Amino acid sequence: MQYSDEVMNHFTNPRNVGSLDEKAADVGTGTFGSPACGDVLKLQIRVDGQGLIAEARFKTFGCGSAIASSSLLTEKITGKTLAQALELSNKEIARELQLPPIKVHCSVMAEEALKSAIEDYQAKNARHSGGGL
Amino acid sequence: MTRKFKTNNEANGVSGSGRGSSRAVYLDNAATTAVDPAVLEAMLPYFCDQFGNAASIHHDFGCQAQQAVQNARGQVAGLINANAGEIVFTSGATESNNIAIKGSAEKLRDKGNHIITCAIEHKAVLDSCKYLETRDFEVTYLPVDSLGMLDLAQLEEAITEKTLLISIMAANNEIGTINPIAEIGALADRCKVLFHCDATQAVGKIPIDVQECGIDLLSLSAHKIYGPKGVGALFIRRNRKENRPAPLIHGGGHEKGYRSGTLNVPAIVGLGRACELCGENMMRESERLGKFSQKLLRLISENVDHIRINGHQENRLGNLLNITFEFVEGEGVMLAMPDVAVSSGSACTSETLEPSYVLRALGVPDELAHGSLRFSLGRFNTEQEIDLAAQSVIRAVKKMRDLSPLYEAAVIHDNDEFRNSNEESITNEEIRNPKL
Numbered sequence: 247m248q249y250s251d252e253v254m255n256h257f258t259n260p261r262n263v264g265s266l267d268e269k270a271a272d273v274g275t276g277t278f279g280s281p282a283c284g285d286v287l288k289l290q291i292r293v294d295g296q297g298l299i300a301e302a303r304f305k306t307f308g309c310g311s312a313i314a315s316s317s318l319l320t321e322k323i324t325g326k327t328l329a330q331a332l333e334l335s336n337k338e339i340a341r342e343l344q345l346p347p348i349k350v351h352c353s354v355m356a357e358e359a360l361k362s363a364i365e366d367y368q369a370k371n372a373r374h375s376g377g378g379l
Numbered sequence: 380m381t382r383k384f385k386t387n388n389e390a391n392g393v394s395g396s397g398r399g400s401s402r403a404v405y406l407d408n409a410a411t412t413a414v415d416p417a418v419l420e421a422m423l424p425y426f427c428d429q430f431g432n433a434a435s436i437h438h439d440f441g442c443q444a445q446q447a448v449q450n451a452r453g454q455v456a457g458l459i460n461a462n463a464g465e466i467v468f469t470s471g472a473t474e475s476n477n478i479a480i481k482g483s484a485e486k487l488r489d490k491g492n493h494i495i496t497c498a499i500e501h502k503a504v505l506d507s508c509k510y511l512e513t514r515d516f517e518v519t520y521l522p523v524d525s526l527g528m529l530d531l532a533q534l535e536e537a538i539t540e541k542t543l544l545i546s547i548m549a550a551n552n553e554i555g556t557i558n559p560i561a562e563i564g565a566l567a568d569r570c571k572v573l574f575h576c577d578a579t580q581a582v583g584k585i586p587i588d589v590q591e592c593g594i595d596l597l598s599l600s601a602h603k604i605y606g607p608k609g610v611g612a613l614f615i616r617r618n619r620k621e622n623r624p625a626p627l628i629h630g631g632g633h634e635k636g637y638r639s640g641t642l643n644v645p646a647i648v649g650l651g652r653a654c655e656l657c658g659e660n661m662m663r664e665s666e667r668l669g670k671f672s673q674k675l676l677r678l679i680s681e682n683v684d685h686i687r688i689n690g691h692q693e694n695r696l697g698n699l700l701n702i703t704f705e706f707v708e709g710e711g712v713m714l715a716m717p718d719v720a721v722s723s724g725s726a727c728t729s730e731t732l733e734p735s736y737v738l739r740a741l742g743v744p745d746e747l748a749h750g751s752l753r754f755s756l757g758r759f760n761t762e763q764e765i766d767l768a769a770q771s772v773i774r775a776v777k778k779m780r781d782l783s784p785l786y787e788a789a790v791i792h793d794n795d796e797f798r799n800s801n802e803e804s805i806t807n808e809e810i811r812n813p814k815l
Contacts (some may be wrong), residue, residue, distance in 0.1 A: 257714055257715075260782065281746035281749070281785055282744065284725060284732075284734065284746075286785060287784075288784035306783070307706065307707065307783045308708050309710035309714070309727035313782060348732065
């Protein structure tokens with residue numbers, strides 16, 4: 247697969263790899279994909295007192311474009327409000343990484359994992375303190 | 380001109396001097412091989428100097444070409460213990476497989492409409508069979524066991540009065556498992572069914588004797604044995620005239636009518652020389668590559684846990700290793716080791732986004748097929764390259780596991796459980812777990 251320089255940049259030096267404490271109230275965790283399909287993306291966000299995404303971390307099982315999509319996603323959402331983060335679409339990631347058509351689903355995974363992480367954070371905080379967007 | 384070519388070959392390190400450090404270690408010889416300089420040297424005169432049409436035997440140009448082709452026919456035949464007259468030159472093993480299967484089906488359709496093949500054959504065989512299914516032929520796709528082995532009893536049971544052809548490969552291209560072709564040939568002979576063997580991966584690596592193995596039709600390709608791309612051969616047994624396949628390509632009656640079209644003389648000369656070299660070097664070369672692949676496996680398994688070897692451990696081509704690295708995806712691993720060229724059974728490396736159908740047929744779960752890499756060693760690999768490749772693989776798998784949520788969940792959080800299952804999953808290899 248011939249990838250763009252952008253994909254190779256993120257693949258070679260992935261940003262924000264790691265894990266946050268899944269149990270912490272200010273952390274939302276989203277996982278998308280399945281091992282059998284060859285892609286699993288785990289995204290975690292930590293939301294600060296102002297409602298901004300202070301930290302984003304990922305771990306991804308998958309090909310180069312799945313890893314690059316995850317890495318770019320964490321860069322893009324850090325410092326954003328949850329509402330701003332939700333505006334991010336997979337098309338933007340696919341465009342920036344110049345993903346080949348057959349790999350566009352990798353950017354969709356990133357978007358889905360993000361939605362799921364935000365939902366997880368909101369569900370937790372609805373229970374605990376009623377916080378949210 | 381000739382001198383320039385030779386210089387380039389020497390620069391490629393094929394004379395044993397080793398490749399330039401910037402070039403990746405090539406461990407994808409089951410996909411294709413570099414042309415051996417001795418093969419290229421044999422071919423070169425047939426481009427600009429002895430360029431005649433092998434069919435133009437009324438002048439010297441044509442006669443020279445025809446002689447060269449006849450010489451190559453003998454060289455190909457010699458490698459598989461056939462007669463020169465039983466060799467038909469084609470554009471490669473895909474075409475040879477097409478002629479063998481579709482041509483035989485057409486020729487014998489009055490006798491029957493049933494073909495037996497196997498689920499892990501090459502696509503050139505499977506797709507030819509699928510095509511015939513649209514033309515009212517019936518095809519039995521025999522399953523294999525978890526090591527890629529056929530059940531001969533099952534093969535025998537599958538044969539009916541309508542069976543006209545059995546098409547079984549000599550050795551599998553993804554896992555290297557070798558089939559008992561002599562037994563299959565004997566069975567086919569007993570049942571009066573034609574036996575076609577796709578020996579593309581096996582010729583030049585293990586001895587293949589069409590007489591001993593009772594093979595009626597055999598496909599081979601030049602570019603898997605250090606010859607040029609775009610040329611291959613089909614062996615068609617002489618003594619069964621009524622069974623010989625109908626041609627797919629008409630137009631001039633070249634190759635006794637089996638395959639019309641002006642012969643690609645330089646490529647055929649290259650195929651011949653490549654076969655000759657294989658015959659001369661096979662034992663020494665397979666011993667050497669067997670040692671190298673064992674070393675590669677040892678270095679990897681000493682340093683990487685949670686690996687599985689796909690295919691048969693002993694009954695396989697010595698130059699080929701197919702290993703699943705659990706919790707990582709093959710394309711990612713390959714991307715993380717640009718200094719090593721291999722293949723993967725991962726969906727991400729296929730056009731269809733499906734994992735390897737061969738590994739699926741072995742019962743390998745998709746998540747493990749995604750993490751498989753095929754290492755296929757070749758004539759020009761050096762031991763130093765094997766050491767370098769092993770280091771790169773170890774590093775790349777570690778890098779991808781550091782990124783993997785599956786590794787994190789399974790190993791970091793639940794170490795003991797997976798360590799136990801790992802011991803069962805690795806056969807015949809003592810695996811150490813240096814560090815997790």
